[in-house]
Structure formats: structure tokens, C-alpha cells
Amino acid sequence: MSTQATYDDANLCLRLYELRREETLRKARGWFAQYFGPTNMEELNKLAPPGSQENTYLRMVTSYWDMACAFVTSGVLNQELFCQTNPECLFVWVRLRPLVPAWREAFNNPKAYHNLETVGNAFMKHMEAIGPETLPAFEARINSMVKRG
Numbered sequence: 001m002s003t004q005a006t007y008d009d010a011n012l013c014l015r016l017y018e019l020r021r022e023e024t025l026r027k028a029r030g031w032f033a034q035y036f037g038p039t040n041m042e043e044l045n046k047l048a049p050p051g052s053q054e055n056t057y058l059r060m061v062t063s064y065w066d067m068a069c070a071f072v073t074s075g076v077l078n079q080e081l082f083c084q085t086n087p088e089c090l091f092v093w094v095r096l097r098p099l100v101p102a103w104r105e106a107f108n109n110p111k112a113y114h115n116l117e118t119v120g121n122a123f124m125k126h127m128e129a130i131g132p133e134t135l136p137a138f139e140a141r142i143n144s145m146v147k148r149g
Contacts, residue, residue, distance in 0.1 A: 005081035012077050013085045016068050020088075025064060028057035032092070036061075037146030039098045041106060062113065065092045069115035083123050090127070091142050093120025 020029065031054065038044040048054035069089065071077035083089070093116055104112045127135040 003078060003080075005078040009078040009081050012071060013081060016086065019064070025060055028060040029088070031057045032061045032095070033145060034147050036095050037143065037148065041099065041102045044099060061092060062096060062116070065089050066113050066116045069119035072119050073115045079119065079122060082119070083126060089116070090120055090123045090138070092116065093123070094139050094142055095146075 019025065035047065035054075036058065038047050048058045065088075068082075068086065072079045072082050096113065096116065097120070100113050100117060104110050124135055127138060
């Protein structure tokens with residue numbers, strides 16, 4: 001995370017913010033923040049079965065953030081500026097991370113969420129560099145927000 005951000009980077013971050021304000025994506029993000037906390041595929045299938053509104057919300061949130069992270073992994077968007085302006089990306093990655101290996105296996109896609117994983121892991125290393133308790137505190141805070149049942 002060391003190259004100088006440009007005005008184009010800033011404009012793309014602003015555009016990503018505008019997209020997050022779209023009404024349906026806002027609802028999907030709200031659902032994800034409140035209810036998404038499965039740790040295995042069985043829990044996931046109960047929470048967001050295929051064809052359900054919850055599954056649609058899940059796909060919207062995860063595909064949005066994987067797309068946004070693809071801008072970073074492809075070199076189109078400055079990683080440091082992206083992480084400074086998009087902490088929700090890390091929020092999504094921390095919640096999704098336990099499921100990714102099983103998801104990749106279930107769908108026979110070893111690259112599923114690769115961009116989100118790459119940027120999310122870099123973001124985690126950045127937080128760890130801030131201080132040893134920064135990332136664990138962040139993870140505990142977001143995981144305590146999940147409404148179960």
C-alpha cells in the first residue's frame with residue numbers, strides 16, 4: 001500500500017460510494033450487516049437458500065465487493081485509498097471468510113471471491129500493523145452485531 005493515489009482513484013472511490021447508495025443494494029447491505037453470520041454451508045443454506053430474497057441480497061453484496069476489489073487487484077484503483085475509504089469491504093470479508101473454502105469447493109470454482117480475499121487480507125495486514133489489538137477488536141465488534149435466529 002504505497003503508491004500515490006490520483007484524482008482518478010478518488011473519483012472511482014466516490015463512484016463506488018454512489019453505487020452503494022442505490023436502494024436495493026442498501027437493503028442488501030443492511031440485511032448482510034444484521035443477519036449474515038453463518039460459518040458453514042449448512043447455516044448458509046438455512047439463512048439464504050437459493051431463490052430467496054436473502055440469497056439475492058447475499059449475491060448483491062458479495063459480487064459488489066468482489067467487483068470493487070477487482071479494481072484494486074487489477075491496478076486500476078489505489079489500494080491504500082480504497083482501504084481508507086471502504087472499511088465495509090473488510091467487514092464483508094471478515095464475515096464471508098469462513099465460508100469461502102467450502103463455497104469454492106461446492107461450486108468447483110477455486111477463484112471465487114479471489115479479489116475480495118486478496119484485498120481483504122491486505123486490509124487485515126494493514127490493521128495488524130496499526131496495532132496488535134486493532135483487527136481482533138474490529139472482528140469482535142462486527143461479529144457481535146449479527147442477529148441470530
